[in-house]
Amino acid sequence: MLLSTVNLSKSFGGLMAVNSVDFSIKKGQIVAIIGPNGSGKTTFFNVVSGIHRPSAGKIFFNGEDITGAPVYERTLKGIARTFQTTTLFSNATVLDNVIVGHRLRTKTGFWDVLTRNRRFKEDERKCREKALEVLEFAGLSNLADRPVENIPQEARKRVAIAMALATDPQLVLLDEPAAGINFDETAGITELVRKMQKRGLTVCLIEHKMQMVMNLAEHIMVLNQGMKIAEGTPEEVANNKVVIEAYLGSDDDAEDD
């Protein structure tokens, strides 16, 4: 198992946003987490990526307990993520955004930048090359020099993914990578996720767009009110009574965000 959570819980005050979730992701898989609004999907990502400390439970990555590790260490170990509200570095170009994404794999420090020594040059080159590579991969080469403020929403989503890829991850967590974009663009992102898998990456995505999920995921976990209510192949989940009930029972599961 690449990632597994054991009995993972996160409560905010009295609210159990994530409630005793056992979940595992195999290397090379594309898996999805679905569930109505407010069911704890994003919180699950936040706990796995270290932004929130779990209230209980453990997280293992490549067999190693990372429950207490700080956010940046998890990324160093190979867990990258994007945010639901696409977060980029403003006042910077697409290329600049992605260059920072590879900083974690470099060691340039104060002395190196003062003297502009071999390591400095090597690292600057490494970051630039990696950035150009992932931009190409994400289909963004022609936007590299544009400020991130004035590129379309779909491109912004791709930049967020490109930044995650620049960290040289093993596992990429995508929080609603297709929210707020149209049908054709969604197909484009679907394509990109597939390409990531072909490159040997493992992907876990949260998505409300069912067609995309059913099309991509080999394995799906369904959350409702913080609890895992079902898990399995797309067919199994789609035919699961509890799942159907959960979706019909909540009246605000619209695909609006």
Add this chain to the structure above:
Amino acid sequence: MALFTRKNCPALALVILSLILPLVITNKYFMHVIIMGYIWAIAVYGLNIILGYTGQTALGHAGFMGIGAYTAGLLNLKLGLSFWPAMVLACLFTAFLGWLAGIVSLRTRGHYFSIFTLCVGVIIHVVITRWDDLTGGMNGLIGISGPPPAGPVSFDSLQAQYYLVLFFLLATIFVAGRVVNSLVGRTLTAIKTSEELTEVLGINTMKNKIFAFVLATFFAGLAGALYAGYIKFLGPQMCSVSMTFDMLLYLFVGGNGTIAGPLIGSLVLSTITESLQVVQEYRTVIFGPILIVLIIFFPRGLYGGYEILRDRIRRRLPAREAPEGAKEEVC
């Protein structure tokens, strides 16, 4: 290295200008004003690193400059150390205190960090004011020795002092420039823009913020030591909280987060303040509105305004065509 690239030309011209300045200016008082402007600029470069580039509004800066000044002064007066070792130790000691203050204060964010560092500044000022036995309290320290001759070069004349301070100013700008235009600088700017995203990209933001804070206080310490060696008298008012706000003013007027901003702001404002007595008395009344106007129209200060103008002039034609091109992309 190509020295005369298009990008370097203005900078080089300015360096040459600053080198021949003492030959042109004969007015001693004006020389003094410029030397002081340079010293403030060194400190403001520090503030620019932590605030302008890293986005952490540190408000204890004058306190750290005071630490540098008093350390240099006391090492000279009490231990008889000459200026040079005293200056080196003052910088290191200030940076060490900066590190201590940093590891504690940088655990807080936003307003809390500002308030915390403001308190640090106040405490330093109070300690310097009250610790009579050590710092001379309100009477201050008198009779600090200036830099002894370095080989054949003596630092007695005003011109020599000017070149000394200029040397350290250029060194400061050099260091700041190298840091800013590198992966290290990119990392700091990333933290300024979104600390959470930076952390998620696998960067230890705490470590980087501490680095920026230490570098910032190092520059403050250097400015303080130079101040002590130049003025040769220290009073607690040189590190009062209002001095931090003066430095903030210099930074914002010159251009927060720009490489030339600290120098421009320090020179322009300290010249105005020093040359017009009226301004000195009513400076808050006069500078307040100026600052507000500047921040509204030139959020990146005078230098930021200059950059916008320059870019506009440089690509006047492409700029006119841009909207059409942009539209095509969006559709």
